[in-house]
Amino acid sequence: xxxxxxxxxxxxxxxxxxxxxxxxxxxxxxxxxxxxxxxxxxxxxxxxxxxxxxxxxxxxxxxxxxxxxxxxxxxxxxxxxxxxxxxxxxxxxxxxxxxxxxxxxxxxxxxxxxxxxxxxxxxxxxxxxxxxxxxxxxxxxxxxxxxxxxxxxxxxxxxxxxxxxxxxxxxxxxxxxxxxxxxxxxxxxxxxxxxxxxxxxxxxxxxxxxxxxxxxxxxxxxxxxxxxxxxxxxxxxxxxxxxxxxxxxxxxxxxxxxxx
Amino acid sequence: xxxxxxxxxxxxxxxxxxxxxxxxxxxxxxxxxxxxxxxxxxxxxxxxxxxxxxxxxxxxxxxxxxxxxxxxxxxxxxxxxxxxxxxxxxxxxxxxxxxxxxxxxxxxxxxxxxxxxxxxxxxxxxxxxxxxxxxxxxxxxxxxxxxxxxxxxxxxxxxxxxxxxxxxxxxxxxxxxxxxxxxxxxxxxxxxxxxxxxxxxxxxxxxxxxxxxxxxxxxxxxxxxxxxxxxxxxxxxxxxxxxxxxxxxx
Numbered sequence: 001x002x003x004x005x006x007x008x009x010x011x012x013x014x015x016x017x018x019x020x021x022x023x024x025x026x027x028x029x030x031x032x033x034x035x036x037x038x039x040x041x042x043x044x045x046x047x048x049x050x051x052x053x054x055x056x057x058x059x060x061x062x063x064x065x066x067x068x069x070x071x072x073x074x075x076x077x078x079x080x081x082x083x084x085x086x087x088x089x090x091x092x093x094x095x096x097x098x099x100x101x102x103x104x105x106x107x108x109x110x111x112x113x114x115x116x117x118x119x120x121x122x123x124x125x126x127x128x129x130x131x132x133x134x135x136x137x138x139x140x141x142x143x144x145x146x147x148x149x150x151x152x153x154x155x156x157x158x159x160x161x162x163x164x165x166x167x168x169x170x171x172x173x174x175x176x177x178x179x180x181x182x183x184x185x186x187x188x189x190x191x192x193x194x195x196x197x198x199x200x201x202x203x204x205x206x207x208x209x210x211x212x213x214x215x216x217x218x219x220x221x222x223x224x225x226x227x228x229x230x231x232x233x234x235x236x237x238x239x240x241x242x243x244x245x246x247x248x249x250x251x252x253x254x255x256x257x258x259x260x
Numbered sequence: 261x262x263x264x265x266x267x268x269x270x271x272x273x274x275x276x277x278x279x280x281x282x283x284x285x286x287x288x289x290x291x292x293x294x295x296x297x298x299x300x301x302x303x304x305x306x307x308x309x310x311x312x313x314x315x316x317x318x319x320x321x322x323x324x325x326x327x328x329x330x331x332x333x334x335x336x337x338x339x340x341x342x343x344x345x346x347x348x349x350x351x352x353x354x355x356x357x358x359x360x361x362x363x364x365x366x367x368x369x370x371x372x373x374x375x376x377x378x379x380x381x382x383x384x385x386x387x388x389x390x391x392x393x394x395x396x397x398x399x400x401x402x403x404x405x406x407x408x409x410x411x412x413x414x415x416x417x418x419x420x421x422x423x424x425x426x427x428x429x430x431x432x433x434x435x436x437x438x439x440x441x442x443x444x445x446x447x448x449x450x451x452x453x454x455x456x457x458x459x460x461x462x463x464x465x466x467x468x469x470x471x472x473x474x475x476x477x478x479x480x481x482x483x484x485x486x487x488x489x490x491x492x493x494x495x496x497x498x499x500x501x502x503x504x505x506x507x508x509x510x
Contacts, residue, residue: 126350130409133308134364134416135340144367148354226354226396 002192009196010203013187017200023179027100027169032162034105039112047117057113064110069103070171076103077175100172104165111161119154120146152223159216163209170205180204261286262420262451267306267316267327269299276302277313278475284420287449291462291483294472295498300455303472304422307453308342309335321419340368343413347425349405351397357384357408358393361415369416383411387441403434407441414445421445423454459502463487471495 042060045053064072077099081091091098123146131141173182184201188194262284269277276299284290292300305311306327307318313327320341325334351360361380365371371379384393387407397405406426413421426442427435439461446452446465456462462469462483469486471479471494479492490496 124350124353126346126348127352129310130344130346130350130352130412133310133339133342133344133346133422134412135336135368136364137336140367144363145352152354226356227398 002188002194005195006193007196009191009193010200013184013193013197013200014204016187017180017183017197017204020178020180020183021204023097023177024166024169027097027104027172027177027179028162028166030097030101031104031108031165031169034101035108035112035161035165038106038109039116042109042113043116043120046113047120061110061113064107069107069168070174072107073100073103073171073175096175096177100169100175100177104168104172107168108161108165111164115154115157115161116150119150119157122153123149148223152220155216155220155223159213159220162212162216166208166212167205261319261321262307262453263317263319263324264303264307265317265319267303267313267318269302269306269311269313276475277306279316280472280475280477282470282477284451284453286419286451288467289446289452289454289465290468290470291454291456291466292470292472293456293459293462293486293498294478298472299475300472301424304344304424304453304455307420307422308339308344310344340416341419342422343416343418343420344422344424345406345409345413345426347428349397349402349409349429351405351408351412353397356394356396357389357400357404357411360397360408361412364412365415380411380415383414384408386414386444387411388437401434402430403437406430406438410438410441410445414450420451420453423452423456425455425457427456427458457502459487459499471498473498 042057044050045057077096080099080102081094084091127145127149128141131145132138136144169179170181172179173185176182178186180201184197188197191197262282264280264282266279266281267277268275268279280299280303282290282303292303294300302311306313306316307320309330312330316327318325318327318338320338323337323341325338351357352363355363358377358380361383362373362376365376365379366373369376381390381393384390387410389404389407389411392400392404397408400408410421410426423442427438430438435458439458442452442454443461443465454462454466466483468480469483470477471486471490471492473494479486479490479495486495487499490499
């Protein structure tokens, strides 16, 4: 089971692992970009109920949500060049990262599509009518009224999506990509200090996840500053004085007899 | 002036509007009454094409369109000549009271920001919300939200303002402040079509009352005619149900 535990290795591995942080972040960023574009393309036919495309979108979602990401990676890496060879595309020399980003991107796209659809549908239809009634075009109504509110609704889901993606990228090593997890494995094999490498690795993932979560939470509060209740929830753990009735009442909607 | 000719509309097999014609003169306040399901809200929503009429003709001011072959540009032009106040206020929740009123001025009318702002501030002061310019709708009471909605409609300087049950969602004690504002702008000679259940208000403010039932106009006339001397049996029944004091008036 390798060499005896020495805490010192954890610290000496940290900078070595961080050298490959760039590759991990590149996969995350590239996949997010691909995923959001794919997500829009998949969500649109479902939102506008376009006959054939809608069925295709459904199939896409079932496949990417219904199979393990690891298998999707293998399918793309080994399958795509074979599929495209007859069409005249030679992918045998394409970098591994290309397949990795494509697989993670399309995988993320499935979740992004559902996020986009749910967020847009969550914006109150009446406001769209109000926008139309005041003479806005459908593009203006979408970009000025629906989108800003849908974004705010989407942030928590997006936050989960990014963090899940970050952690999922640890599987890219199975295709030989030298990202953080791949590097950790090499370091472990080299030094026989497996436990220390994985502690260091876990620490890095944890810090990045935590930072992302906090940044996106801040973004959510900023986007939702127009909603009274959300703000209250945000500060509650600091400001709420015991369970006072006044504090509870203040949280009830004005329309339901709460604070005006 | 507004002219509706032979407007028809069905939801599935149910014919909601059956060849309805209605004309409203400039400066006139027309109140549409009727039991629920009579098609009055649908008629109102046809005027600015939030509901698509199956057939008929709509004319607002100098603009005229045939509903059977409406194009996107026609619908946009029609909507830019009208404004609507909604039952559920439908304020843009991510925008302050002031931004709600300014929004269409900036986006639709392409007005310079300073001008849009000063006009919006003036209108919000007029509806008694000069002190709430920077509040978001979530911090306003229903009555205040609806007054913002009215200011938003006024800002567009439309040929007609359509009111869709503007006080139905309000707590009873907030109805008065909203009706007061509508009454004020009615006196200024703004053309309005109002769907409401407020009989007292209809009697005070309307130049003409239209009673609808089953997708047709049953009776129309001055408030006096319709409330005091209704001719049709259906009108009488409706008034008996909705205004207890009508029992001894009739």
